[in-house]
Amino acid sequence: MTLPKEDIIRCEVLQEAAKLFRHYGLNKTTMEDIARAVGKGKSTLYYYYKSKEEIFDAVMKREKDAILCRIQAAVAQQTTASGKLEAFTRMKFREIAQISVLYQVVVREVQNCSEIERGIRRNFDNNEVDLVKNILEFGIETGEFKNMGNADLDLMAFVMISAQRGVEIASILNGKLEEIEGTMDSLVSIMLNGIRNF
Template sequence: MAIPERDEEVIQEIKEAAQVLFRKYGLKKTTMNEIAGALGKGKSTLYYYFKSKDEIYEAVVMDEMHDVFAKVKEAINDAPNAKEKLKAYSVTHIKTVKEKITLKETTGIPICESFEVINKIRKRYDLTEISFIKNLLKEGVESGEFKPLSPNDIDLLAYTVVCSLRGLELPLFVDKGYPDIDLRIEAVVDLILNGIAK
């Protein structure tokens, strides 16, 4: 069932007001009262659309995840072949996540405070990301860029790529990452590509 346009507008206003407060004070210190005050509405309005502050936070993070995928898709559309698409996917994905984490860190709010919530949302995206990588791998096999791979190999490799990206993301959350994160991403992707390239 579609949400009426006015309700969509109010939901977006709530998320935008909450996002400013989450960046300023963090998840734990932001209250429903503060969100309602920033919005210029009563708390009852918030509770009409969201059950809790955590649910609002999840909605804000989901929007950020959609933004990550939008940037990744744009980078892939500009890539000329499957190999470059896989590189563009990996590099753009990590860079966009890093930018979002850096933005949160510049507010002085420790990102690890909300890592559990973010990780829960990330798990929802795992299947989407695995499917996305599988399609890139299939494209490379069909175009002759990659060696012939069985469906099982494609599944396993797609899962490995997504897990590798998660592994590279983790230091970004915990200790602001490695100074040479871009080189590490390229090295991981090159290792994978060297194994499957014709």
């Protein structure tokens, strides 16, 4: 099945823009830079996207959707809640390590925080919290974890994602990405211990 011409152009724009954002960041990349990289005029680019922020939003959404699909697939392969939490954490950080340059751009840009970037971050965080909450509910259903109320489930999922987020940001900003897997193993162990004894 052949993609429509418009979809092919959008895909090319996002691929080239992702390279530019990785290299220069959002603020230093211009629509002209993106148009030149794609081999199109700026007017053609504006036909598909209103601004570089809209392109950045589309690049991040595409990257995050792909990451979330791979994480969900890894989680689905596990048969225990503990295994699912470990798979979630390991796969997430493998994915972050692979796109760490783009992730660093996001971390830097989010410090300046445009509304688009805040929205991207919120949406991804919410998806991760929902996924972890589903894992916790699965653990309760199978008897692996103690029963807890909905408010406690929400809080536990939020705390777990927040703790992971803190470790991932600190590891990236401090240039310690190669140490992150060992740190995450310890964090998962601590979290599972806490859940089982909650």
